[in-house]
Amino acid sequence: MSIQDFGLYSAAAAGLFAFLLVTVLILTWLERKALARIQMRMGPMRVGFHGVLQPIADAIKLVVKEDILPTSADRRVYWLAPLAVFVPSIMLWVTIPVGQDLVLRNLELGLFYITAISVLSVMGLVMAGWGSANKYAFLGGLRAAGQLVSYEIPFIMAILGVAMMSQSLDLTVIVADQSTIANILIQPLGFFIFLLAGLAELGRTPFDIHHAESEVVGGPFVEYSGAHWAVFFLAEYINTFTIAALTVLLFFGGWGWPDMPFDGVAHSALSAVWFLAKTYAVILLMFWFRGTYPRLRIDQLMAFGWQGLVPLSFLNIVITGVANFYGWHWLALTGMSVGVLAITFYVIKRQPGTSAERMTVSVIRAGDLRSAPPTGGEGQQSAEPVPSAPRPDGGS
Amino acid sequence: MIESTKEPGLDSLDLMINMGPQHPSTHGVFRLVIGVDGERIVRAEPHIGYLHRGSEKLCEAEDYAQIVTLFDRMDYIANLNSELGYALAVEKLMALEIPERAEYIRVILCELNRIASHMLFYGVYGLDVGAMTPVLYGFRERERIQALFESVTGARMMHNYIRIGGVKEDLPDDFDARMKALVSQLELGIEECDRLLTDNEMFLARTKGIGSIGPTDAIDFGVTGPSLRASGVAEDVRISEPYGLYDRFDFGIPVGTNGDCWDRYYVRVEEMRQSLVIIEQAMAQMEPGPIMAKVRRITRPPKGEVYMRTESPRGDLGVFIVSDGSDRPYRLKVRAPSFANLQGLKHMLRDAYVADAVVILGSIDIVLGEVDR
Numbered sequence: 001m002s003i004q005d006f007g008l009y010s011a012a013a014a015g016l017f018a019f020l021l022v023t024v025l026i027l028t029w030l031e032r033k034a035l036a037r038i039q040m041r042m043g044p045m046r047v048g049f050h051g052v053l054q055p056i057a058d059a060i061k062l063v064v065k066e067d068i069l070p071t072s073a074d075r076r077v078y079w080l081a082p083l084a085v086f087v088p089s090i091m092l093w094v095t096i097p098v099g100q101d102l103v104l105r106n107l108e109l110g111l112f113y114i115t116a117i118s119v120l121s122v123m124g125l126v127m128a129g130w131g132s133a134n135k136y137a138f139l140g141g142l143r144a145a146g147q148l149v150s151y152e153i154p155f156i157m158a159i160l161g162v163a164m165m166s167q168s169l170d171l172t173v174i175v176a177d178q179s180t181i182a183n184i185l186i187q188p189l190g191f192f193i194f195l196l197a198g199l200a201e202l203g204r205t206p207f208d209i210h211h212a213e214s215e216v217v218g219g220p221f222v223e224y225s226g227a228h229w230a231v232f233f234l235a236e237y238i239n240t241f242t243i244a245a246l247t248v249l250l251f252f253g254g255w256g257w258p259d260m261p262f263d264g265v266a267h268s269a270l271s272a273v274w275f276l277a278k279t280y281a282v283i284l285l286m287f288w289f290r291g292t293y294p295r296l297r298i299d300q301l302m303a304f305g306w307q308g309l310v311p312l313s314f315l316n317i318v319i320t321g322v323a324n325f326y327g328w329h330w331l332a333l334t335g336m337s338v339g340v341l342a343i344t345f346y347v348i349k350r351q352p353g354t355s356a357e358r359m360t361v362s363v364i365r366a367g368d369l370r371s372a373p374p375t376g377g378e379g380q381q382s383a384e385p386v387p388s389a390p391r392p393d394g395g396s
Numbered sequence: 397m398i399e400s401t402k403e404p405g406l407d408s409l410d411l412m413i414n415m416g417p418q419h420p421s422t423h424g425v426f427r428l429v430i431g432v433d434g435e436r437i438v439r440a441e442p443h444i445g446y447l448h449r450g451s452e453k454l455c456e457a458e459d460y461a462q463i464v465t466l467f468d469r470m471d472y473i474a475n476l477n478s479e480l481g482y483a484l485a486v487e488k489l490m491a492l493e494i495p496e497r498a499e500y501i502r503v504i505l506c507e508l509n510r511i512a513s514h515m516l517f518y519g520v521y522g523l524d525v526g527a528m529t530p531v532l533y534g535f536r537e538r539e540r541i542q543a544l545f546e547s548v549t550g551a552r553m554m555h556n557y558i559r560i561g562g563v564k565e566d567l568p569d570d571f572d573a574r575m576k577a578l579v580s581q582l583e584l585g586i587e588e589c590d591r592l593l594t595d596n597e598m599f600l601a602r603t604k605g606i607g608s609i610g611p612t613d614a615i616d617f618g619v620t621g622p623s624l625r626a627s628g629v630a631e632d633v634r635i636s637e638p639y640g641l642y643d644r645f646d647f648g649i650p651v652g653t654n655g656d657c658w659d660r661y662y663v664r665v666e667e668m669r670q671s672l673v674i675i676e677q678a679m680a681q682m683e684p685g686p687i688m689a690k691v692r693r694i695t696r697p698p699k700g701e702v703y704m705r706t707e708s709p710r711g712d713l714g715v716f717i718v719s720d721g722s723d724r725p726y727r728l729k730v731r732a733p734s735f736a737n738l739q740g741l742k743h744m745l746r747d748a749y750v751a752d753a754v755v756i757l758g759s760i761d762i763v764l765g766e767v768d769r
Contacts, residue, residue: 039532135413139432139750205526206598214421214524215751294598295526297751298435348597358600361626361662363648363670369635370643 012104016093024237025055030280031287038291062233065226070133073223077131082224082231084124088117089235092242097171099255099272111169114246115156118201121235122148125210128220128232140219143298144203144210150305151200151207157313158194161187161320162250175254182253186330189316189337191251193309198243200305202236205290209298244282245275252278308344315340410438413750417446421524421754424764428741428757432750440745440753442738447768455728460486460560460695463728468554470730471766474513476506476545477708478766479558481730484639485704485715486560489697497685498562499641503678504575505548505557507671511582512541513709514664517761518589521661524758525602530593537585544578547571560695562688575679579672586668594662603657607744607756610655617743618736621711622663623760627655633707644681647673657759664761667709694723710734710761730769734762 029044029052036043044051069078095110097103107113122145129141163169165186166177184191200207211219221232248254255271262270296304319340323333410431416422425446431439451470455463464479471478480502487494515538522530542552547568549557557564593599609619614627624631630651634642650666652659699721705714711733718727737760744756 035528039529040536041532135411139411139413139435143435205528208526209751212526212751214526214754217420291529292592293527294522294593294596294602295751296598297602297749299749300601358595358604358658360653360659361650361666362653363650363666364630366635366645366647366649369630369632369649 009104016104017090019098020090020093020238020241021234023241024234025059027237027241027283028055028058030283031290034284034287035291038288059230062230063227067226067228068223070223072133074131074133077127078223079131079228081124081128081131081220082228082235084127085121086124086231086235086238088120088124089238089242091117093238095171096242096245096249097175097254098245099275100260100268102268102272103172106170106172109169110171111159111163111174115152115159118239118242119148119152121239124235125220128224132220132223134223136216136218137220137222140210140212140216140222143216144220146298147203147207147209147301147305148201150302151197151309154193154305154309154313155197155201157310157317158190158197159250161190161313161316164317164320164324171249171254175249175256178253179256179259181330182251182257184251186333187251187316187320187337188334189312189340190320191247192341193313193316194250195247197305197309197313198247199286199289200301202239202243202286204240204286206293206296207301208295209301212295240283240286241279244279244286247282248275248278252282254278312340312344415753421758423520423758423762426757426762426764426767428753430745430750430753435749435751437745437748437750437753440742442741444735444738444764444767447764449769451769452728452730455725457724459723460697460725463725464558464560465554465556468556469765470732470769471708471710471713471734471763472553473516473763474509474709475553475555476502476509476558477513477706478713479555480506480640481704481706481708481713481715483558483560484706485702485717486695486697488704489700489702489717489719490560490695492561492689492691494689495562495686496641497566497682498687498689500678500682501563501567501687502558503641503645504675504682505545507674507678508541508544508578510671510709511586511668512538514668515541515585515589517664517709517758518593518661521758521761522593524754525599527593527596527599530589533585533589533592537582537589540578540581540585544574547574559688561691562686566687572679575675579676579679582668582672586665586672590665594665600658602751602755603661603759605654606657606752607748607759608654608656609740609744613743614655614740617740619711619740620733620736621707621709622650622667623660623711623737623740625650626652626659626663628653633705633712637705639704639706641678642674645674645677647671647677657755660759660761696721696723708733710763710766711737730766732766732769734760734764734766735769738762738767 032054033043033050044054047053047057069075092114094104095107095113097106125144125148126141129137129144132138162174162183165183166174168174168177203210210216211221216222221229224232255275260267260270260274316337319333319336323336410433413430413432414427415430416427417425422428427443427446429441429443430437451466455466458466463482467478467482468475515534519531519534522528522534545555546552548571549555549564609617609627611627611629614624615629619627620631628651630649632649633639635649647670650663650670652663697719699719701716701718703714703716705712707713712731713733714731716729716731717725720726741757741760745753748756
């Protein structure tokens with residue numbers, strides 16, 4: 001590597017880093033604003049126009065805040081954990097293109113590299129949980145380990161489905177391959193699996209189990225403050241952006257669907273804008289989930305992962321393989337994919353019974369109770385039906 | 397159910413976790429010590445008393461009119477219902493006849509307070525199961541009710557409005573119009589809240605069949621109010637021992653089947669609708685008139701004792717007063733519904749997961765100010 005190359009790569013890496021930092025600032029603002037809209041609030045309004053400078057104020061606050069080290073913490077593990085989460089999240093972006101020719105280093109095995117690196121952040125969460133010497137953090141760290149490792153499988157399997165379509169692990173090839181038909185149209189099942197597994201990997205609602213505020217009070221991050229907490233925070237938002245970007249690259253044709261006009265620099269710029277627009281749309285979808293859904297329980301999450309997503313992801317591979325092998329028209333694959341999805345939704349919807357079966361609360365008119373007073377004169381004795389006794393209006 | 401995670405032959409301890417007194421989901425300063433084996437709870441020990449202010453003892457040092465303010469601070473989510481329980485007890489002791497208009501005002505405001513209390517429950521229950529939006533929807537509705545309270549009583553929470561013998565002031569002139577607007581807003585608001593959470597697959601998965609308690613167990617533990625009705629017992633003091641004007645209204649009592657978290661949740665949602673029904677009837681029946689009975693400046697009930705039950709949003713609120721004929725009670729005891737309902741917690745927590753503990757505790761809807769008193 002010549003000195004010029006080294007300089008060029010360093011500059012590009014610095015540029016990428018700056019791009020990611022700015023993205024995180026935008027994402028924090030966007031998330032607060034989007035949630036505020038859902039919840040009929042204004043969100044941040046004070047710092048700058050509609051609070052656009054709020055993330056900067058927050059960043060300054062976090063950096064100047066005191067860094068607290070719990071007395072019984074394992075010092076080295078505790079301080080290293082934020083880095084162990086942050087570094088992999090940055091490393092992923094080495095090979096993620098943000099537009100035509102806009103990539104730090106395109107790898108032929110890009111997807112392989114991404115799946116390999118993205119697993120590493122689990123280690124940081126477990127380190128944080130262990131190093132904090134806090135029971136909530138510990139519980140959160142273990143939850144993170146269980147959750148992230150189990151969802152790694154459907155995540156990779158969904159990626160594999162796309163790779164089989166394009167016969168490549170190179171992201172630019174995969175994008176080029178979708179220039180006429182995006183993968184979302186061919187593999188809706190794969191998209192469904194990828195998005196859910198991606199949300200679980202991120203620990204975003206409804207899978208935010210490892211840092212559930214109402215249960216483990218922030219999980220692995222509970223003891224962190226100031227700049228170290230900010231590093232975790234950065235990593236989380238970068239990961240969110242990464243998953244959204246991958247969703248766009250793998251399923252929405254990246255910058256290439258439909259193809260952007262012009263050539264040369266203009267084309268690159270336009271493709272980057274188009275790509276970012278799609279990515280932010282996916283991110284807004286994730287924020288929408290966060291504003292709407294409750295959280296699953298850890299055992300339900302595991303059951304959903306192993307009994308639902310893992311078999312489905314294998315099924316996705318199988319139908320993709322069959323369709324590819326026999327060279328069927330892409331619509332055949334779409335049909336099978338949609339069929340599997342429809343069956344899945346039906347099963348999920350049916351599982352706790354239909355709406356009528358679920359309705360276990362019935363209303364008894366006061367008049368009925370007054371006209372037929374239960375046996376006994378007063379107080380608790382008046383309310384002593386046997387569990388099996390039929391109730392006045394017989395509701396179920 | 398996951399099998400025990402312990403290795404056979406290995407000497408291992410359960411992880412003891414202190415949930416509270418400072419924990420976001422304990423709804424105040426409640427402390428729950430749980431022993432967990434993996435994610436499963438094997439032991440649970442509730443500790444209370446962190447908010448004990450000696451209210452019952454304080455009552456012995458205040459005269460009867462002043463005690464109302466102490467009751468405001470017991471159930472601080474449903475202040476008016478709390479005040480009402482006390483005022484009715486003293487009135488029963490004195491055998492006071494209350495003007496009809498005052499009774500109607502009490503019914504309307506107390507039912508509104510019940511809605512406000514259940515709305516708060518709805519919101520924080522959403523937080524407990526991990527949904528962050530319901531709390532803002534619930535608070536929006538509660539805020540509307542509190543704005544109306546402010547115009548009537550002068551305060552958003554610590555009203556000191558219900559007096560022995562009636563109420564402090566008559567309703568403001570624009571009350572009818574505001575109330576009409578509020579009722580239609582609340583009808584919409586309750587439907588909106590219902591749609592947001594009730595039928596969500598994940599919410600169902602988190603609450604159906606969790607923390608169930610049967611009717612006999614519930615009665616044995618002294619559970620009352622919505623939590624008891626969720627277990628399938630149609631018991632409501634407003635009907636079984638009517639006080640005030642409750643025998644004049646036609647309304648429904650929501651009753652559950654399984655006594656699980658979902659039933660406890662939905663009984664409250666349904667109760668909000670029924671409270672609106674009562675309010676509409678009361679508004680239609682109410683006529684102008686005096687708002688205070690003829691009482692002396694200083695209340696001196698006759699010698700004797702009295703026990704009065706009312707239906708607060710949390711359950712059966714009982715007030716027991718022993719009077720020695722002076723202007724202060726000789727002894728005052730409150731049967732706080734939250735305190736009694738909390739006794740069932742350990743039973744509900746059997747075989748639960750850590751995440752369930754939060755959901756179950758939330759579904760009982762305790763107010764620590766009332767538990768500890």
